[in-house]
Amino acid sequence: MAALSESISSLGNYQGSMSKNIIDMTLSEREAYYQTCASKVKEHLFSIGQPIVYEKNGRIVAEYADGKTEIIH
Numbered sequence: 001m002a003a004l005s006e007s008i009s010s011l012g013n014y015q016g017s018m019s020k021n022i023i024d025m026t027l028s029e030r031e032a033y034y035q036t037c038a039s040k041v042k043e044h045l046f047s048i049g050q051p052i053v054y055e056k057n058g059r060i061v062a063e064y065a066d067g068k069t070e071i072i073h
Helices: 027-047
Strands: 004-008 014-018 052-056 059-063 069-071
Touching: 027 052
Parallel strands: none
Antiparallel strands: 004 014, 052 059, 059 069
16 A cells, blocks of 8 residues: 655645655556545545535535535535
8 A cells, every 4th residue: 555654734735745656556556646635635634624625426525524514615
């Protein structure tokens, strides 16, 4: 599995570095890497009180940390 090392800067932002170039990863390593990235983005947004916003069935949806979803457009 691809390793992603991270550190938190003095501003609280994540700064990661990949141990393997994405071009050299196998399909399963890339899938695991993308899943890790998505989880970290979700975790960060929820930690600062922001929802995840995405498109579903032609609608723009906001999903909050408490599980509530709201159609915003």
